[in-house]
Amino acid sequence: MIANQQCRPFDSRYLPFASSANQSKTYKAYGNCGSIINATARKLCKEPSAVSQIVRSIQKKGDLHFSAMEYDEEVDQIVMRPLRVWIYDIETAPSEAYVWQFYNQNIGHNMIKAYGHVISYAGKWLGEEDIDYQAVTQKEMNRKDDKRIVKQIIDKFSEADVVIGHNGKAFDCKTVTGRALIHSIKPPTPFKIVDTLLAAKRYFKLPRNSLECIASELGCTGKLKHKNFPGFDLWRECIAGNPDAWEEMKTYNIQDVVTLEEVYLRMRPWISDHPNMGILQESNIPICPKCASPELRKPRRKHFITTNTQKYHLYTCTNCGGYARSRTTVLEKEKRKKLVVHAV
Numbered sequence: 159m160i161a162n163q164q165c166r167p168f169d170s171r172y173l174p175f176a177s178s179a180n181q182s183k184t185y186k187a188y189g190n191c192g193s194i195i196n197a198t199a200r201k202l203c204k205e206p207s208a209v210s211q212i213v214r215s216i217q218k219k220g221d222l223h224f225s226a227m228e229y230d231e232e233v234d235q236i237v238m239r240p241l242r243v244w245i246y247d248i249e250t251a252p253s254e255a256y257v258w259q260f261y262n263q264n265i266g267h268n269m270i271k272a273y274g275h276v277i278s279y280a281g282k283w284l285g286e287e288d289i290d291y292q293a294v295t296q297k298e299m300n301r302k303d304d305k306r307i308v309k310q311i312i313d314k315f316s317e318a319d320v321v322i323g324h325n326g327k328a329f330d331c332k333t334v335t336g337r338a339l340i341h342s343i344k345p346p347t348p349f350k351i352v353d354t355l356l357a358a359k360r361y362f363k364l365p366r367n368s369l370e371c372i373a374s375e376l377g378c379t380g381k382l383k384h385k386n387f388p389g390f391d392l393w394r395e396c397i398a399g400n401p402d403a404w405e406e407m408k409t410y411n412i413q414d415v416v417t418l419e420e421v422y423l424r425m426r427p428w429i430s431d432h433p434n435m436g437i438l439q440e441s442n443i444p445i446c447p448k449c450a451s452p453e454l455r456k457p458r459r460k461h462f463i464t465t466n467t468q469k470y471h472l473y474t475c476t477n478c479g480g481y482a483r484s485r486t487t488v489l490e491k492e493k494r495k496k497l498v499v500h501a502v
Contacts, residue, residue, distance in 0.1 A: 168451060172216050175217075177215075181216060184204070189453070193285075193477050193478070194420075242317055244314050244318040244320070245282055245418055245419045247324070249277050251302075251393065252390075253274045256271060272302055278294070280412045280415045294306070305337075308343060312344075315334075318349045324353070325353065326351055352422065354418065354421055354422055369417060378424065379420055381417050392410070426478055427479040435448065446482060455473065455474055455476055456472070467497060468487040468489060
C-alpha cells in the first residue's frame with residue numbers, strides 16, 4: 159500500500175475508524191463541507207491543523223485495516239493511490255526595454271534589454287496543509303537566472319495528475335514551459351490543467367474574472383494588498399534585493415495559492431469539462447469524476463439524463479455537489495432501433 163499523508167475526499171466507509179465521538183463528528187463535518195479542511199475548521203471552530211490531523215488519522219486506520227486484505231481482489235476497490243492535485247501561482251520579473259515614448263509603441267527585439275523571468279512560486283497539494291514557496295536568490299536575480307526554480311516547478315508538474323492555476327493555461331504554465339525550453343529542461347510527464355479563469359468565463363457571468371474579484375464575490379479568503387510596497391514598487395524593490403520586499407512577495411504569493419484553492423473548490427462542482435478523476439484514480443469502484451469521492455447517490459428528483467439519442471443513469475456526489483452519469487445507456491436495443499432524431 160502506498161503511504162499517504164493527504165486528506166482524501168470523505169468516504170463513509172471510513173467512519174467506523176473514528177476512535178471517539180469528537181473524531182466521528184469532525185469526519186462527518188468534513189464530508190458535509192465537501193472535504194474542505196478550512197470550511198470544516200470554521201464550522202467546528204477548530205484549527206485547520208487539528209481537523210487535518212483527525213481526518214488523516216481516520217483514513218490511516220482505514221487504510222491499515224483494508225491493507226490486511228492485500229491479497230484479496232477487493233483491495234483495488236478500497237486502497238487507492240492518492241490523486242496528486244497541485245495548486246500553484248508564479249511571480250515573474252518584468253521585461254526591461256529601451257523606449258522612445260511611454261505609450262502606443264511597438265517594442266522590437268533589438269530594443270529589449272532583458273526579458274522577464276520567473277522569480278518565485280508558491281504551491282500546495284490539494285488535501286495537504288503545507289505550502290511550498292521558492293524564490294530566486296539575489297545572485298540568480300542579477301543574472302536573470304531562473305533555471306533552478308523552473309526545474310522545481312517542472313518536477314512538480316511531473317508529480318501531479320492535475321494542476322490548478324488562475325490563467326494557468328495562458329500564462330503560468332506557458333511561462334514555465336517556455337523558460338524550461340530556454341534552459342534545455344526536459345518536459346514533464348503529461349498532466350491535466352484546470353484553469354479557474356477559463357472556468358469563470360465559460361460557466362459564470364461575474365462582475366470581473368480576476369482572482370481577487372471572484373474571491374470577494376464568493377466570500378473566499380481574499381488576496382492581500384501590497385502594504386509596504388504598493389503596486390510596481392514591490393517588484394522594483396525585489397529586483398534591487400530589498401529583504402523586506404521579498405518577505406512581502408512571499409506573503410503575497412502564498413496567499414494567492416490559499417485564495418486559489420478556495421475558489422477552485424467552490425467552482426469544482428460546476429466544471430463539466432473537469433479532468434475525469436475516475437480515469438486518473440487507480441480504483442475499480444465508481445467515484446466522482448470531479449473530486450474522486452466514492453459518495454455517489456441517485457438524485458431525489460431526477461434519476462436519468464438524456465442526450466438526443468441516449469439515456470443514462472444520473473448521479474450526484476454528496477461530497478462536492480457535482481453531477482455525473484453512467485457511461486452505458488439504459489435504453490433497450492429495440493428502443494434505440496425505433497428512435498428517430500432531428501433531420502436538420
